[in-house]
Amino acid sequence: MRVLIVALVPSHLMSMVPVAWALRAAGHEVLVAGGAPVAERAAAAGLSAAVVSEPPGRRVRRSAAPSGLPGAGPDWTLLQERWRQRVDGVLDEHLDVARDWQPDLLLVDPIEFSGLIVAAALRVPAVVHRWGPDRISSQSIPRAVEALAEVAALRGVDGGPALPSMVLDPCPPSLQCTDAAAAQPVRFVPFNGAGTPPRWAQRPRSGRRLCVSFGGETPMLTQPAVWDALIRELAAVSDLESVVTAVPQDAGALPAAVRAPGQVPLDLFLGDCDALLHHGGAGTALTGLAFGVPQLIVAQPNPSWAAVGERIAARGAGVVLDLDAALRAESTAGLRAAVEEVLSAPGYRAAAEALADEIRRLPAPSAVVPLLTELAATPVGR
Template sequence: MRVLMMSTPVPTHFAPLVPLAWGLRAAGAEVLVTAQPDVMPMVRTAGLVGAPVGQELDGDQHLLSFLTEGRRPLECFTRFPPQEMGFYGRVWMDQARANVHTYLELARQWRPQLIVADQVEYASLLLGGVLGIPVVHHRWGVDPISDLALRDARTELADLAEDLGLDGLPMPTETLDPCPPSLQLPTTSQGKPIRHVPFNGFGEPPTWRTRSQKRRVVVTLGTRTLQLNGVPHVRRVLQASAQVPDTEIIATVIPDYWQELGPMPPEVQLVPPTPLHLFIDSCDAMVHHSGSSTMLTAATAGLPQLALPQWSDQFALGEQLQAAGAGITLDDVTRQDNPTLIRDSVQQLLDQPQYHTAAKALGQEIAAMPTPAEVAQDLLQKL
């Protein structure tokens, strides 16, 4: 079977699909990934074949243009109420409109029998409708967006669907959900479970993986956090976390920002971005920006987590993590800018056993979900 995988032009939107792509390849399927050029480095890193389509979006630069100088997203954007989260699908509707005809040309040449795409890649639905083949959407994790955004897309893209000879924007044939059921929002439609298998890029086991007798906390706030005026925020989090007694801090930071961050306490070790799965089992807790893949990677390892969301679906993710008892979320500027509160939150995660118990239960729930290899076999047999 030929499978066309598609992604919106954000590399982290494609990362959750990579283990399924490997499963499909191992099961004998031909897999071609098509997306805007932004995603192609991730495709190559994953050892997959990619066909770039359209122009690079550079979403970080696009988002930066909306920020007041020197302020991060949390300081600039209003948090949308749950019923308005479909707003975050708008930009991807525009991308579908801009690129669907080029995607169709590629698909007609390659003749896929199945399309797999991330949760807001709407050109995939149009291609599936025109070609008469099934389309599977793959969520990122905790999902307050895709149901509402798909509802809006069916209205916004109705004219485009009609131009392509369709009665309307088709629905996905199936939706895969890597979020453990106990963590998913109760308002989100049910999807087919698929276990999160961490894919954080490539690398080698770090030489610093063996730790001292101290407890270890990994702080990984994401490249985008730094690029979107987040250097003062990252500096504050690292300095506050370093105040926790008997604890060492491993901070994954692009080296380009090390000098700008300035001198760090001796408890903080700055390291280049390193695949989390190569060292996460040497850690006792994680501090992060509330990104889906990062959170699920920590959950897979059974780590308590401190979530510091900045925008979009990150708030819902932090809230669900806290509701599950596996973490703490600080979701507003006042609390995130309070070093004492950050320090105390990290210390609670390390000292209070209920966080470790809940985090391990979450990891066990993930381990019981069907693997990407099993889901791949099922898709190829049924669709």
């Protein structure tokens, strides 16, 4: 069986890598299609890739929904127009790659809708692979199928984009959003890139350790005042070492209590941390939960990131933090107090460890390979 994986951005590919490895280990062929950064991440994971270029001047959007006020619904009219413009610009190359390679099945990023049109064009099943807590794709995919019908028809795909034949879900069921559509569970296996285990993470330590991971494109890395206040507050927490995974280019010297190891995959040291402070990325959150690490999640207007924080807080495995307010508040109500609470109150760790156990009990990626093989052998009608 040949499987074509399509992903919008590298972080979305990361969640699909363990399934790709399982497919390869079972003897199937796998090819990744996406922009140059996606292809680079695929190569780092040991996967072959074909580069699909973005139209000049058009920036890839990371989210299925625009930022807005917390709790506000997405502007679907605006989103549908964005989808039409972007997919129209990349679809021809996606179709060229797929027609040359002739896959039997597509594994699709929930917001790379080109994959649904490619699956329809080749009359093969499309399997959507979620990232984690999913507030968006159950609503966005049917709307995308409708919005992109004309874009598909212009390429001879008169039936429009395919609806997914299966949805794979690495999110533990008790953490999933209550309105997410039913899906096939698959165990989340942390993959954060390849690297060397840091020696400092293996040595005995007497104090507590906090991992701080804000990804590569979050506002915290572009606001010097926020960054400086964050580092100052973390350094003031007693008996705490903070490990920061990314530092702004113009950041000054870090305090002795703050470590910046550079590009070290989270899964190589997160199991040795007592808590995790992050932006709400699903991969970051599930990596932490796979190790039973309680979390502080920065409140976000982005619906996908906001869902991660809200669901982790609802399960008792962490807290959602208004970072700006916490940095302005007195220590009794500010960031230091929130960090101390998550580090000290045993309920957060217990809830995170319960979720880790739930993750371990989900079907391994190797267990879903026979399901995908069976699906690929089933005729797809149009």
